[in-house]
Amino acid sequence: MLCLDLLYNPNISSAPLFCFLPPPQSSSLHNYQRFITVEVSIRTVRGPHASPTTNLDPLASLSSTLYQLKNLGTEDDIPSAALCVYKSGSAWPVRTGPEAQRIIREARGVHGHPIQPVWLELGQRVYKLLDEMGVRWTSIDPLAFAEAGKKSFSPLLLWIGVVPGSLQYKLANTAAEAVTKLISDAGFSGVEIGFRESIVTPSLAGPKMLSFDPFKDPISEFTKPFTPTLGLSIAPLNSPHYEGTGALTVGVLLLTCAHVARPPPDHCNPAPVNKTSNNPREYIIALGHSGYISALQSMMGAIGDLHHLNKDWQDILDRLGEAQEDESETTTQKREEHLNLAKKAWWKTEKINEFHTDVSKLWNLPNDRIIGEVVHFEPIAASVGPQKLPEDWALIALHENKFEWDKFKGNVVYIGGNLSSAEYGKIMFPTDDERTNYAYPKDGLLQVRGVIQLDDIYNPKHLDVNGEQCLLVVKNGLTTGTTIGRALGMESFTRVYKESKIEKTSIEFGVLSYGSTKGPFSAAGDSGSIVLDRNGDILGMLTGGAGTANRTDVTYVTPYAYLDKAIKKYFPDSSLYEAVA
Template sequence: MAGDTVNSKATRLTKNYPNAFSDFYGSGTPCVYKSGPSWPVRKGPQAQGIVREPRPVYSHSIQLTWISIGNRICDKLESLDIQWTSINPFAYANAGEPKPFCPLIICVGVKPRSLLYDDAVAAAAAVKGILTEAGFSEIEVAFLESVVTRNTGPKLLSFNPFINSVPNLRKPFTSALGLSIASRRYPHFEGTSALYFRLSNDNDHVAVLTCAHVARPPPVYPNTGMTRKNNNQPREEIVALGTMGFDNAIKAMLAKIGDNLQSIDAWSKALTRLGDPVDGEDLEVTEKRAEYLGLVETATKEIKKVKELHAEVTENYSTLDQRTIGFVLHSEKIEVSAAPCGFTRDWALIELYKNKIDWATFRGNKVWVGGNLSIADYGNTMFPDARDSKDYSYPEDGLLQVNGVVQATEMHNPEHLDVNGLLKLLS
């Protein structure tokens, strides 16, 4: 029965468009129709698909008029009753190849099973007409089935990764930049803080920047925007860690304890096999015993620290009251393609309660980058091309200071090379 379902899904698309699953192979997004010449495929009964990789597009002449062209495409699709979910200009390359074989294609996501083949062909012709009028007749159009998902109490803990024993487990309960927050009225939807702002010359009024849809989630608040103008106005309060965030943080601690106990058990068995020290034993045996003893000692100490953190957190931060850190000071009305730059307007300022922050240890606008990547991996991720990393050094204690603002021109034309060494060469 499962095989019949898979075959039915494949036949539904491939009976009209044979390349439905090969065009964007590896992405999990089947194609209803793509205009232009067919993309290459491997031949033969046992031939495997060619994995396609979407690549960013830089320095293309469409940049200057893309916003107006994109708006025309949106209007045209809506006039044709196309249930589109996204419109993305991408370049495409075969996996492992540095140069894209498709410099630019307009990929339109549509709700699964909402678009028939003939309607997709007609819609692609309409979009191609808009592109041709704008002077870009060479750009093709693809329709893909794709759904886009729009993912008081005590002070917050201090954060010092230089001395904290388990900084990755401690961080969710601190004021470190990237703090997970949620509306107290709807704690099931979470987002992160972006930047801290001082609203006065002292620390009496400090705000954190976040998204409007996080501060005032649509299931609870209308999309009208708001500004808190006086103290008589009711407060729309914000909590540090929503329901899922708190539960996940606790689960991570328990998992860490369990992992260390398993490791201690394995190392203890190895120590039993090595036996007690004896005169004249092999030096390698002595060194290996010392290594395992050190590992057991370190893991045992870490378990103690995690248990202490777990006890502190469950006692002081279990309820929403204990995790309330501030209130919405201002929230913009959410708008798509807002003037003057055509970006989405979706931001809010959260004023923090002064007594929720340990100002003596407050880190400000520093991002901790030491949680998920090793020192080497972080450097290689930030600067994949060696020519950009000659003056690079790892941030002290893994805390990266936030400075300045990325300009729109730099987004279109990055200053650094990508893993294929192409960005600077194209700018």
């Protein structure tokens, strides 16, 4: 979500990132891969629970040498544990010996590679070559791999996703050799080719929205889903006959993904947003059914946890007994400590119970959670414009009476929750010099300030903890909350199939998980999240990801620099909502 300054035109529709409109001018491989030899790797046992045994592929007699895989699976190397089909190039290092621990690997972005200036054109030639050879590819991501906590050790690797079960060894071998030759003929050697099974998917009246103040709110982790802080979870209202009376704001719009405003199958509908009897208003609510139920369940879960803790603390107090005049200072301090813990737990339980009651009464019906309506929907398309980026955005006009505008914080992203302030600072500002001048955003609210330009994506000015060029980014999404990732330094290509036919091909900007222990950067349900760098500059809007059906290895983002131009076609005076003091 993000906010823009826009000249409002009531005849045009819109989507979620906060925007400000001036007054109208008129009423109109965990299972790490161990390779025995070189040239090619094939995984012959499927599934993350496969037995860690060695399997020789029957095609081992071919001229290319095969890698044998031990400790099958990939959970610790890539978040999705996707089936690794094939990799060209030299064998990656392994530890040997009966008690040798396997090497944990993680994907990294590549910046400053000689191929970077021509990759956009060359990458398109790569995927057209794969098409000619019948490879049903789903994604192409230029990256490298590193041992966890160290610098990258692999050369540039074209990490190519393929439709699960579609790529046989012989075709993988031939395709890798053809792509290698294409890249070599273009003047670049040492680039490796890897295939993995992967799919690309989109990350899919009443009370006022609450203000968000983590400093004063003792249960902010539970109230946040009901606030307009970026990371707000929204959904379309599935009540087409409801006609509310909420007045639209003069100037604040939300930007979101089109497939969030109009989920399948409605997202295929290119119809404009016209308020007629045949085309009723398309209302947007805070929290869909699953999000609302999840919020209630999280409160009840916390109450149960506090109840069990209180029982443990009460047992200790019973064992300590009543205060005695001659008891030790240690006993007295321990009693006071557990009395305070029990009192705090009881107080927090009461606060959560009260809030749960209010939410159950005031926010229960979807109509109670309406916050605005779609005022612009851009039909979903692929390879739009000279950049050939996907088109997937919409704008939502907010209802005036749903927000406490005097407390409205505008474009701020809550970066707390999953990460402590110390952990966030250590990751995003890894050097001693940087941390000297670093201050954690007040109350964990990172203010959106500007836009990351393409040159800063290709050649970031920051270094990671290993001293490598890196554009570290953060987002807060419905499913995964606050996560940190690494932006890729070159464009990715994605392909979606429908009923065995090509549905769309797009150029995307990818984001990887920060590391092997952090989990994926995003998951299904995070679409529409705004991705920022550590300074609050916008990389773009999260639209989907590549991986298995359950987990994502690479997250895809549409750059905001591109979205801003697209929005200005309809709202030429738009701009980001100004920073709130």
